[in-house]
Amino acid sequence: MAFSGKYEVESQENYDAFMKQIGIPDEQIAKGRDFKYTTEIVQNGNEFTWSQLYPGHTTTNKFVAGQESEVETMSGKKFKATVRLEGGKLVVDFPKYNHTSEIVGGKLVETSIAGGVTFTRTSKKVA
Template identity: 70%
Template sequence: MAFTGKYEVESEENYDEFMKKIGLPSDIIEKGRNFKIVTEVVQNGEEFTWSQLYPGGQSMTNTFVIGKESNMETMGGKKFKATVQLEGGKVVADFPNYHHTAEIAGGKLVEISTTAGVTFKRISKRVA
């Protein structure tokens, strides 16, 4: 159950509908639709540094310890506090307007976010 690695987006499901539901403006949704986002995870026991690197040099990083309240940031840049859990090999977090899980399945990073009946799924292949 080691998450450490670098992963590049391979496929996404329900991107547009989910991003609209969480309130991202249409220009941002349009810009991000075909991004090859790279997710870099460093896991040291129960401590994680989870970064998303976007084309053009922008990035977002969340650092957290399983079971401890941490300062986090949403896809839309909103800051909040959350306690990330580990449930059955999945990293689980409740963001202000969506529920997020991440797991390693078949050597790939599988992330699922759900809000208001819409489920966004992102599968990323390991590149390092």
């Protein structure tokens, strides 16, 4: 159960540049910049329940690695995607970017890449 746990955002790199790259409006970028949200992950083999708890809003996605699933973004947009488990990392192609999640030193490290801009979010495990 490498991913299971509750994680709180600790740091972010290239947030503004990445959000602009994928077309997020400036006012939404400003609102989201300092959100210290929580990610809760329950892993049972290749089955995942991945919840992101924002102030006043929670987004939960359930998926099986290697199988197509409907995934919802923070903004409420839904699309079909196949989350792949590759070398201990979860990899998914969103419509505008590629996203990878992995556990490094007990921390959840999420990396998103769009048009040459790399956004990295690191979250510490709290439970």
